[in-house]
Amino acid sequence: MAALWKTCHQCLRYGLSHKSFYPSVSAINVISKRNFKPRWVAPTLREIKRRKDVEDDRNGGPKIFHRSTFLEWNYDAEIFAFSNRLGEKFNEATLRTALTHKSYVERETARLSDIGVDSYLQIQNNEELAVAGGALISKFTNGYLRAVFTRVPEELIMAMHDFLTSTSNLEIVGKHIGLGDLMLCSDFPCESETYVKSLKAVVAALAESSGEERARIFVQDLVVTQLYGLDINELWNPADPVGNLTDILKREGKAEPEFRLIKHSGQNSVLAVYYVGVYSDKNFIAEGAGESLEIAKEMAAREALKQLFHTEDSMKALPFGRQLKNIQSKIVQLENQPNLPLSKWISEKVTSAVH
Amino acid sequence: MSNKHLFLPSGFIRTPLQNGLGRYIPQLQRITLKFCKNHGGSRGVRDFIETDLMEFAKTNPGTVVYLKPRRHRYPCMVAEYLNGEREYLSCHEFSRAEIQKWLSYMCTRSGIPVMRFRKYQHTDYPSIQGVWNPFTHQAPEINVAQFPHEILSKPVNNGPTATDQLIEIFKKTQIKDPVKPEH
Numbered sequence: 001m002a003a004l005w006k007t008c009h010q011c012l013r014y015g016l017s018h019k020s021f022y023p024s025v026s027a028i029n030v031i032s033k034r035n036f037k038p039r040w041v042a043p044t045l046r047e048i049k050r051r052k053d054v055e056d057d058r059n060g061g062p063k064i065f066h067r068s069t070f071l072e073w074n075y076d077a078e079i080f081a082f083s084n085r086l087g088e089k090f091n092e093a094t095l096r097t098a099l100t101h102k103s104y105v106e107r108e109t110a111r112l113s114d115i116g117v118d119s120y121l122q123i124q125n126n127e128e129l130a131v132a133g134g135a136l137i138s139k140f141t142n143g144y145l146r147a148v149f150t151r152v153p154e155e156l157i158m159a160m161h162d163f164l165t166s167t168s169n170l171e172i173v174g175k176h177i178g179l180g181d182l183m184l185c186s187d188f189p190c191e192s193e194t195y196v197k198s199l200k201a202v203v204a205a206l207a208e209s210s211g212e213e214r215a216r217i218f219v220q221d222l223v224v225t226q227l228y229g230l231d232i233n234e235l236w237n238p239a240d241p242v243g244n245l246t247d248i249l250k251r252e253g254k255a256e257p258e259f260r261l262i263k264h265s266g267q268n269s270v271l272a273v274y275y276v277g278v279y280s281d282k283n284f285i286a287e288g289a290g291e292s293l294e295i296a297k298e299m300a301a302r303e304a305l306k307q308l309f310h311t312e313d314s315m316k317a318l319p320f321g322r323q324l325k326n327i328q329s330k331i332v333q334l335e336n337q338p339n340l341p342l343s344k345w346i347s348e349k350v351t352s353a354v355h
Numbered sequence: 356m357s358n359k360h361l362f363l364p365s366g367f368i369r370t371p372l373q374n375g376l377g378r379y380i381p382q383l384q385r386i387t388l389k390f391c392k393n394h395g396g397s398r399g400v401r402d403f404i405e406t407d408l409m410e411f412a413k414t415n416p417g418t419v420v421y422l423k424p425r426r427h428r429y430p431c432m433v434a435e436y437l438n439g440e441r442e443y444l445s446c447h448e449f450s451r452a453e454i455q456k457w458l459s460y461m462c463t464r465s466g467i468p469v470m471r472f473r474k475y476q477h478t479d480y481p482s483i484q485g486v487w488n489p490f491t492h493q494a495p496e497i498n499v500a501q502f503p504h505e506i507l508s509k510p511v512n513n514g515p516t517a518t519d520q521l522i523e524i525f526k527k528t529q530i531k532d533p534v535k536p537e538h
Contacts, residue, residue, distance in 0.1 A: 029468055031444045072387050072421035085380055085417030176372040178384050178437050221377025228373050229479070263490045263498060275490065317479065321377045 066188055067181040078182055086177065088218065091209040097124045098133075098201035099179070101194060103186035126201035133200030136207055138165055140219040143335035147327050148318060151350040152309045153342040159236035164223055167192050173222050174199040216331070225320050232311060233302075241301035244342055245278070248308065251346045255281035257304070259297050262287055276300045308347065316353070358471065365471040371438045374465065382437050382465040385419040386458070390430040390446075397430040399449040407455055415462055432458070436466025 056062045067073060079099075083090045102125040109121050141164050145157045163169065174180075174195035183190060183198045207215035238244050245257050263275040276296040277287040286307055288299025306312045324331070340349060358365060374380055390400040404422065412420050430446040432454075442464075444457055485491070500507050515523070 028441045028443055031442065033445065072423050074419065074421070077419045078385075081385070081417050081419045085384075087378060087380075173372060175439075176437050177380065180439075181384075222372070225373040225377045228376055261498075262495075263493075265489070314480065320373075 064189060075182075082178055082182060086218070088206055088214060089210055090205055094129075094205040094208050095202070098126045098129050098205040099182050099184055099198055100125050101183065101185040101197065102127055104184040107186040126197060129201035129204040130197040131200075132207075133202065133204035134165075136203050136212075136215055137170075137200060137219055137223060139335050140216045140331075141165060141224060142338075143216075143331040144220055144224050144324075146334040146337065146339055147331040148353055149309075149311070150339075150353045152311060152339060153345050154339040155238075155342055156232065156236045156309070156311070157339050160227065160232060163230075163235055164226060167196050169226055170196045170199050170223070173226070177222070213328075216328075220324060221321060227318060228320065231313075233306065237302065238305060238342060241298055241305055245301045245304050247343070248305075248345055248347075249280055252348070257285070257301070258282075259300060261293070261296075278304045308345075310352065361471070363471050364468070365473050367474060368472055368477065369467065371465055371467065380437070381415065381417045381462065383415070383418045383462050384435045384437050385421060386435070386461060387421040387423055387433045388430070388446075389423040389425050389428065389432070391426055391428055392424050394427065394429075396447045399451050399454050400430040400446055402451040403454040403458075406451065411455075411458060418462065432461070434461040434464075436464070438466040440466030440468065442466075 068075070079092065079095060083095065100123055105121055105123050105125050108123070112119060112121070138161065141161050142157065145152075145160050149157060149160075171192040177199075179195060179198045179202070180190060183194060185194050187194060203215055203219060206218055242257075242259075249255065249257055258279045260277050260279060261274060262277045264273065266272045272291055273289055274291075274293050274296040275287055275289050276293065276299070278285045278300045286300055286303035288296055288301070288303045290296035290299050303312070310316075319327070340346070371382065372380075374382065388400060388404070390397040390404070392401075408420065408422075412418075430449070432444050432446055434442040434444075436442075442461060444461075446454055446457070449457070494507065497507055502508060
C-alpha cells in the first residue's frame with residue numbers, strides 16, 4: 001500500500017497528473033506526442049486501470065458526474081454561449097425558465113425544507129413553454145412538408161411529421177445543441193423526455209423572444225434537416241397500392257391500369273424475378289420487380305404512385321436553409337392547410353413544387 | 356500498404372446533426388486552458404492569455420473559455436464538443452503562436468474523432484440512368500422467343516468474319532461489265 005502511494009507521488013512528480021482521470025467520460029482523445037516514460041509507468045497505470053475496472057463492474061458502470069460539478073463551470077457563461085452558438089437572441093429569463101424542469105424545482109424545495117428553510121421557491125418551470133413549443137414545432141414541420149411535398153397525400157405528410165417530431169429525433173437534436181449540460185432537472189443521466197421537453201421549451205422561448213419567424217427558421221434549420229438522406233418511402237407505404245392507383249386513374253378519367261409481365265427470369269428457382277409493368281390505355285406508366293408475380297404487381301403500382309406523387313428515387317433534392325427564402329410565405333400559408341388524402345387524390349388538384 | 360493494420364479508424368465524411376445544411380453551428384462547446392502561474396513551460400499559455408485570448412473569446416462567442424491556473428503542473432487544453440467528445444492537448448513549452456494555431460484547430464473541428472476518410476466525394480444520386488441489371492439493353496423479343504433462335508441465339512455486335520471480308524475483297528476485284536468479245 002505504501003509502495004503504491006509512493007508510486008502515485010512519483011507519477012504526479014513526473015507530470016502524469018495531467019493525464020486525465022475524468023471519471024465520467026467513456027473516451028478522451030489525446031493528441032499524442034512522442035514521449036518516453038520510465039519502465040515502471042506503464043505497469044503501474046495498467047494495475048490502476050484494472051482495479052478501477054473491477055470497482056466499476058462491482059458498482060454497475062463507471063461513476064458519472066454532471067458537468068456542473070466541475071470547478072470550471074459558469075452557468076451564466078454557458079447560457080450566453082448557447083444563444084450565440086445558435087445565432088439567436090433570447091430573453092434570458094425566458095431561456096432560463098425553458099431550461100428549468102418541474103422535477104428540479106420540486107427537488108430544490110424538498111432539499112430546502114429538509115434543511116429547515118421553508119420557503120416557496122419562485123422559480124418557474126418549463127411545463128407551459130414545452131406544450132407551446134411542441135405545438136410550434138408540429139406546425140412549422142407541417143408547413144415545410146406541405147410546401148415542399150405539394151403532390152404528396154396527407155398520409156405520407158403525417159408519417160414524415162410523426163418521424164420528425166418523434167422523441168428519438170428531437171432528443172438527438174437537443175443533445176447536439178448542448179442542452180444536456182444546461183438543463184436543470186433531477187434525473188441524471190437525463191431521460192429522452194427531458195431533452196425533448198427542453199427543446200420544445202427553447203423553441204417556445206425563442207418565439208417569445210425573437211418572434212415566430214425566427215422560431216420557424218430555427219425549426220427548419222435544426223429539426224427538419226434531419227429529413228436529409230432519408231428514404232421517405234420507407235416511412236409510409238399505401239396499404240393497397242393497386243386499389244389506390246385504380247381509384248386515382250378512375251377519378252382522373254383515365255383508363256383502368258393494366259398489369260403486364262415484361263420480363264422474368266429464374267422461375268422454379270429461389271432467385272426468381274418478375275418485372276411487371278403498369279399500363280393505362282396502352283401507355284406505359286411504371287414497372288416494378290419482385291420475387292413473385294403478386295409482389296411485382298404491387299411494386300409496379302407503388303412505383304406508379306411514386307411517380308404521381310413525385311417521390312421517386314430520382315426526385316428533386318429537398319431545399320434547406322437559405323433555399324427556403326422564396327417559399328417561406330407559402331410555408332406559412334400551408335401550415336394549417338392539409339394536403340389531399342389518398343382517397344381524394346387527383347392530379348388536377350395538386351401543383352408541382354417550385355423551389 | 357493496406358489499411359487493415361492501422362488503428363486509425365476509417366469512415367466517410369460526416370457531420371453531427373447535418374451541420375451546415377440549415378445553419379452552421381460551431382461545434383466547440385467549451386475549452387479549458389490549464390496552466391501554471393510560474394513555471395517556464397506555461398509561458399506561451401500565459402502570454403496568449405494576456406494578449407490574444409480576449410480576441411479569441413470575442414470571435415467565438417459560442418464557446419465558453421475556462422482558465423484554470425494550476426501550480427506546478429504542465430499546461431494543457433481540453434476541448435469539449437457538442438457531441439460529447441473531448442480532446443486533450445498538452446501545451447507544454449508551446450509558444451504563443453502555437454497555442455493560437457492549436458486553438459483555432461480545436462475550433463474548426465466537429466467532435467468526430469480523427470479518422471481516415473475513405474472517399475472525398477459524396478453524391479445522393481449515384482446512378483443517373485439507373486443501375487445496370489441483366490435485363491438492361493435486352494431486346495423485348497426474348498420474352499416470347501423460342502430458343503435456339505435464328506438471330507437472338509447468335510452473339511451480338513459480330514463484325515464480318517475473315518471469310519466474309521475476303522469474299523467482299525474478291526467481289527470488288529471482279530470487272531463489273533465484262534466486254535463481250537466480238538465474233
